[in-house]
Amino acid sequence: SQQGEEDPQALSIQEGENATMNCSYKTSINNLQWYRQNSGRGLVHLILIRSNEREKHSGRLRVTLDTSKKSSSLLITASRAADTASYFCATDEGNAGNMLTFGGGTRLMVKP
Amino acid sequence: EPEVTQTPSHQVTQMGQEVILRCVPISNHLYFYWYRQILGQKVEFLVSFYNNEISEKSEIFDDQFSVERPDGSNFTLKIRSTKLEDSAMYFCASSKTHLQSASGNTIYFGEGSWLTVV
Numbered sequence: 001s002q003q004g005e006e007d008p009q010a011l012s013i014q015e016g017e018n019a020t021m022n023c024s025y026k027t028s029i030n031n032l033q034w035y036r037q038n039s040g041r042g043l044v045h046l047i048l049i050r051s052n053e054r055e056k057h058s059g060r061l062r063v064t065l066d067t068s069k070k071s072s073s074l075l076i077t078a079s080r081a082a083d084t085a086s087y088f089c090a091t092d093e094g095n096a097g098n099m100l101t102f103g104g105g106t107r108l109m110v111k112p
Numbered sequence: 113e114p115e116v117t118q119t120p121s122h123q124v125t126q127m128g129q130e131v132i133l134r135c136v137p138i139s140n141h142l143y144f145y146w147y148r149q150i151l152g153q154k155v156e157f158l159v160s161f162y163n164n165e166i167s168e169k170s171e172i173f174d175d176q177f178s179v180e181r182p183d184g185s186n187f188t189l190k191i192r193s194t195k196l197e198d199s200a201m202y203f204c205a206s207s208k209t210h211l212q213s214a215s216g217n218t219i220y221f222g223e224g225s226w227l228t229v230v
Contacts, residue, residue, distance in 0.1 A: 030212055033219070042223035043155065043203060088155065098143060098168055098211045100219060102155040 006089060006106040014111050019076040021106040023089030024069075030092050032065060033100065034074050037086045046074070046087075081112045114138045116222035118204050124228045125194055133189045133225045135204030144187045145205040145219065146179065148172070155203065161187065162210075194229045201226050 007022045023032070034046040047063045049056050049072065056063050062075040076083055086107050090100040117136045125131050137144050146158040159169040161179055176198075178190045187206075191198055201224040209217045 031217070035221070040201075040226075043205075043221035045218050045220060048218050090155075092211050098160045098162075099145075099157040099170070100147075100155075100211070101157070104154050 006087070006103045008106060009104065010107045010109075012109045012111065013079055015079060015081055017079055017110075019079050019083070019108055019110070021074045021087050021108070023072045023074070023103055025072075025089075025091050025093075025103075026070065027091075027093045029067070032072050032092075033090045034061075034063060034072075035088045035090060035102075037088065037105070039085075043088070076108075079108075079110045081110050084108060084110045114140075116204055116206055116220050118202075118222040118225050120225055121223065122226045122228075124230060127196060127229055128193055131191045131194055131227060133191075133202050133204070133227070135187045135189070135222060136185050137187055137204065137206030138208075138220060139185070141206035141208050141220075143167075143207045143210060144179075144181070145207075146189045147203040147205060147221070148200045149203065149224075150197075150200040158189075158202075191227075194227075196229050199227060199229045 005024050013019050030051050033048045035043040036046055037043050047056055047058050049063050049065045051067055060077045065072045086105040088102050088105045090102045119134045144161040147155050149155045157170050159173045160167045176192050180188050203221050203224045205219045205221045207217050207219045211217045
């Protein structure tokens with residue numbers, strides 16, 4: 001599989017529940033970023049986590065990073081219908097480059 | 113909050129025509145990028161631009177594509193002789209520092225330009 005693969009590909013939950021999305025990657029990284037994309041819209045940056053960090057919080061979002069397993073998770077707590085979107089992880093692949101490699105995304109649907 | 117702006121939001125063009133997609137990056141940012149997303153597929157890197165020159169490009173970014181910063185605010189992507197497979201959402205992005213900077217770096221994306229080649 002390619003760098004930055006999200007799991008699950010699709011997730012449907014009820015409003016108020018928590019949503020967990022996972023991302024796996026292949027190479028070493030310096031940073032991993034999570035983005036949200038509403039249907040047909042732009043990419044909204046959510047959180048950046050560096051390779052020396054294990055967890056970061058931003059409001060209802062919690063991101064973890066396990067570099068030994070080459071994986072990250074995004075947790076959205078107390079989900080709302082407005083959280084319905086696709087969520088992508090993106091990595092820098094740890095080289096000197098200045099490009100992000102995106103995963104295929106998780107499509108989250110939050111039912112009211 | 114400052115944002116990356118892109119025009120047009122939608123463009124339909126005939127196969128073989130040239131297209132210019134325009135972007136205004138965030139004003140104090142120094143690095144500029146173009147990415148694209150074919151419908152239903154992953155977001156793919158095209159090119160990065162710094163100090164008035166291309167710093168990196170992907171295999172997708174062949175001679176059909178070019179980028180330019182014609183003035184102090186705009187950043188453009190030109191696609192020559194468009195093909196059906198160029199139909200995609202094209203995202204402009206910008207960042208203050210290099211992705212590998214010690215503090216980590218956030219890349220901000222615009223809303224995208226939908227290009228449909230018919």
